[in-house]
Amino acid sequence: MESMESCVPPGFRFHPTDEELxxxxxxxxxxxxxxxxxxxxxxxxxxxxxxxxxxxxxIGYEEQNEWYFFSHKDKKYPTGTRTNRATMAGFWKATxxxxxxxxxxxxxxxxxxxxxxxxxxxxGQKSDWIMHEYRLESDENGPPQASICYYAY
Amino acid sequence: MESMESCVPPGFRFHPTDEELxxxxxxxxxxxxxxxxxxxxxxxxxxxxxxxxxxxxxIGYEEQNEWYFFSHKDKKYPTGTRTNRATMAGFWKATxxxxxxxxxxxxxxxxxxxxxxxxxxxxGQKSDWIMHEYRLESDENGPPQASICYYAY
Numbered sequence: 471m472e473s474m475e476s477c478v479p480p481g482f483r484f485h486p487t488d489e490e491l492x493x494x495x496x497x498x499x500x501x502x503x504x505x506x507x508x509x510x511x512x513x514x515x516x517x518x519x520x521x522x523x524x525x526x527x528x529i530g531y532e533e534q535n536e537w538y539f540f541s542h543k544d545k546k547y548p549t550g551t552r553t554n555r556a557t558m559a560g561f562w563k564a565t566x567x568x569x570x571x572x573x574x575x576x577x578x579x580x581x582x583x584x585x586x587x588x589x590x591x592x593x594g595q596k597s598d599w600i601m602h603e604y605r606l607e608s609d610e611n612g613p614p615q616a617s618i619c620y621y622a623y
Numbered sequence: 624m625e626s627m628e629s630c631v632p633p634g635f636r637f638h639p640t641d642e643e644l645x646x647x648x649x650x651x652x653x654x655x656x657x658x659x660x661x662x663x664x665x666x667x668x669x670x671x672x673x674x675x676x677x678x679x680x681x682i683g684y685e686e687q688n689e690w691y692f693f694s695h696k697d698k699k700y701p702t703g704t705r706t707n708r709a710t711m712a713g714f715w716k717a718t719x720x721x722x723x724x725x726x727x728x729x730x731x732x733x734x735x736x737x738x739x740x741x742x743x744x745x746x747g748q749k750s751d752w753i754m755h756e757y758r759l760e761s762d763e764n765g766p767p768q769a770s771i772c773y774y775a776y
């Protein structure tokens with residue numbers, strides 16, 4: 471991503487807060503508005519394994535242990551047996567409770583935490599890959615939309 | 624620092640490496656070259672206490688526990704009893720060995736670590752304030768020059 475390296479001065483790193491991810495990046499993405507700096511790539515989460523995604527979402531500088539991307543939420547097939555959030559090698563499983571994301575006092579979105587299991591449910595093997603999936607608060611009754619996720623390993 | 628907030632997209636934080644501090648910021652400062660984004664303020668380290676400096680070196684967004692600044696190295700008075708690196712409330716004392724800073728394989732600078740003591744040497748009371756002082760490698764025999772420091776509390 472040359473565009474980023476030429477725009478951001480040395481010493482700056484992408485470490486967004488939940489509020490910035492939802493209130494700026496995700497909101498603009500869903501509204502198809504221009505995002506100043508194209509740091510978050512769009513990928514299809516269900517066609518790519520965690521360990522392959524690092525290369526796709528690199529931001530240009532050394533050592534990352536978090537990778538940010540947009541992915542469309544998986545459509546629910548009315549018929550079919552495919553596990554939600556499954557990849558070829560495994561599947562993502564939600565853990566804990568969703569966390570509210572606020573902008574000042576206003577609820578603007580939710581953050582879901584998921585863990586990657588290798589294999590097939592219910593016999594998967596838990597891994598160290600963690601994903602945070604953000605959605606806008608308007609999600610519930612709205613049309614399918616993008617979410618931002620990031621892996622931390 | 625409005626200039627910074629309007630230039631750097633949401634989510635970016637200033638977390639420079641030693642190499643970036645010395646190879647980009649300090650080198651440009653010493654050469655009086657323009658620095659793209661004015662994020663490192665110039666202060667007189669010996670006229671300000673650690674706890675007052677935070678306000679002066681804020682970079683515009685919430686929660687920092689590191690503050691970056693340029694300061695001229697203290698002149699050595701041929702006569703006089705003032706402790707090196709003393710402020711009104713205490714003094715900075717070097718600790719450990721200086722660390723070399725490399726740009727690829729080339730030595731470009733050194734990093735000295737200092738701890739703040741309240742009171743007067745040799746009876747000062749050690750505090751949790753740490754400073755890293757960077758100098759260009761050309762320092763040794765050259766004229767006095769700026770150094771970048773940061774506090775970590």
